Amino acid sequence: MMSNETPILxxxxxxTGYGRFDVVRDVxxxxxxxxxVALLGPNGAGKTTVLNAIMGLVxxxxxxxxxxxxxxxxxxxxxxxxxHAAIAPEGRRLFxxxxxxxxxxxxxxxxxxxxxxxxxxxxxxxxxxxxxRKYRDRQSTYLSGGEQQMVAIGRMLMADPEILLxxxxxxALSPVAVEIVVKALMELRRRGASLLLxxxxxxxxxxxxxxxxxxxxxxxVDEMTPEQVNQGGMSILNKYLx
Amino acid sequence: MQFxxxxxxxxxxxxLIAMALAITFYVTRTINFAQGQLMMVTVMLTAMLSxxxxxxxxxxxxxxxSSCILGVLSYLIAIRPILQVNRFSFGWLVSTxxxxxxxxxxxxxxxxxxxRSFPQMLISYRVPIGNAVLNGQQVxxxxxxxxxxxxxxxxxxxxxxxxxxxxxxxxxxxxxxIGANTTVVAIVAFIVSALFAGIAGLLVGPTTFANxxxxxxxxxFGFIAMMIGGGTEKPVAxxxxxxxxxxxxxxxxxxxxxxxxxxxxxxxLVIILIISPRGLFSSSSPxxxxxxxxxxxx
Numbered sequence: 001m002m003s004n005e006t007p008i009l010x011x012x013x014x015x016t017g018y019g020r021f022d023v024v025r026d027v028x029x030x031x032x033x034x035x036x037v038a039l040l041g042p043n044g045a046g047k048t049t050v051l052n053a054i055m056g057l058v059x060x061x062x063x064x065x066x067x068x069x070x071x072x073x074x075x076x077x078x079x080x081x082x083x084h085a086a087i088a089p090e091g092r093r094l095f096x097x098x099x100x101x102x103x104x105x106x107x108x109x110x111x112x113x114x115x116x117x118x119x120x121x122x123x124x125x126x127x128x129x130x131x132x133r134k135y136r137d138r139q140s141t142y143l144s145g146g147e148q149q150m151v152a153i154g155r156m157l158m159a160d161p162e163i164l165l166x167x168x169x170x171x172a173l174s175p176v177a178v179e180i181v182v183k184a185l186m187e188l189r190r191r192g193a194s195l196l197l198x199x200x201x202x203x204x205x206x207x208x209x210x211x212x213x214x215x216x217x218x219x220x221v222d223e224m225t226p227e228q229v230n231q232g233g234m235s236i237l238n239k240y241l242x
Numbered sequence: 243m244q245f246x247x248x249x250x251x252x253x254x255x256x257x258l259i260a261m262a263l264a265i266t267f268y269v270t271r272t273i274n275f276a277q278g279q280l281m282m283v284t285v286m287l288t289a290m291l292s293x294x295x296x297x298x299x300x301x302x303x304x305x306x307x308s309s310c311i312l313g314v315l316s317y318l319i320a321i322r323p324i325l326q327v328n329r330f331s332f333g334w335l336v337s338t339x340x341x342x343x344x345x346x347x348x349x350x351x352x353x354x355x356x357x358r359s360f361p362q363m364l365i366s367y368r369v370p371i372g373n374a375v376l377n378g379q380q381v382x383x384x385x386x387x388x389x390x391x392x393x394x395x396x397x398x399x400x401x402x403x404x405x406x407x408x409x410x411x412x413x414x415x416x417x418x419x420i421g422a423n424t425t426v427v428a429i430v431a432f433i434v435s436a437l438f439a440g441i442a443g444l445l446v447g448p449t450t451f452a453n454x455x456x457x458x459x460x461x462x463f464g465f466i467a468m469m470i471g472g473g474t475e476k477p478v479a480x481x482x483x484x485x486x487x488x489x490x491x492x493x494x495x496x497x498x499x500x501x502x503x504x505x506x507x508x509x510x511l512v513i514i515l516i517i518s519p520r521g522l523f524s525s526s527s528p529x530x531x532x533x534x535x536x537x538x539x540x
Binding site for chain 1 (some may be wrong): 326402404408409412413415416418419420421422423424
């Protein structure tokens, strides 16, 4: 089942949480180079906490997180963000009082001394989402939900990281906007990006990813391929996801 | 005319201290109640060193640098440890007040509780404006306040670091996730705010002389100015709050009695906070709601 490709991300025995409680227990997952992997699960399963732990936003209590063979567990988020991982978080969390282009350029914070690279990354984001070029000077607060999601994904891409972390990019979007986001993620796969996608929508995960982990109650309980889901696995998934 | 100009001059000082408070609040969502004492340290050190024969310019620089160092220490000792335990804790209310008490009493212990002379700088110059007269120090205060306010806004809006500060102010976790070391951003904010407070001290020193208890008065008035203007939302609004406060205080002295500036600003603060709880120039203020916002896209 597990990919034989070199893992860009390897999480082993990860336990983390908030306060006295472990929200996530002994999670093991792996994303190969150029691979797209989904983490599915119902609300409260601990999916976002796993992403936040990888990103350094939640303290790792136990276990290890390797990105390209380097252990990131315990490093602060701003160090992990220096080209190792970048996140498009749940709810987008744009800097709403700043323009689209300022949000994107802030995403390339660790590359700011290499303006040529920043310019190239900016062009590639505008190529992926042409509408953002049109709205580059517009304050982000005046964008629609779909456009804000494009900025969030673009800001993540501006870091040019080894692994992309996406937290429910389809949530609260119109069907048209979801389609644009899904096509963008498929294009990123075509470009060879490695990504870990947290989703509740099985259809989105199946279209974008080559493997799916299922998580409930803080633990990974199953692993599937899109083919297995299409050949009858959907009922099992629906059981997990409630 | 005289009280308006004098009010603008003293209001510029209040505005600088209010901006100092607002800058740290803007980035860290905390208020450094030792800000007035940082101003006092600059004044006391400048007075002591210049009295000992150090050139005034050098004494002022040493005073400002000391204020900046203490500003950073106030963050590292009185604020950061609390926020590390719980980012939403209000423990800094007590710890920064404690830091202020230590600085004030430390200064009184070192330099004594009485006032010392301060270099006269431009106070002996007279600048007639219409039928009013300001001294050179008052004119300097107004000019410096204008320059620093504009410079701050230009840096905040136009530079990469300013935009990073805005990002940290809006969402510190997300700022960390894009690679910002928010501790460094906060330290820079505390340095800049201590610099504003220190400069305010140098501008007002020739009028007030050097006294260890100077910080309490100006810290309180700076806080009122910040709240009047709406500096918790935009640091530049704190400067306008300072100007309003200065004119009200001088107006009260001129039109009511010479002690009225002790209580009148508090009355103004209460009235303004009833009308606009987040300050006159905050986005929720009735004044600002008169400006039609751009239409949001559906």
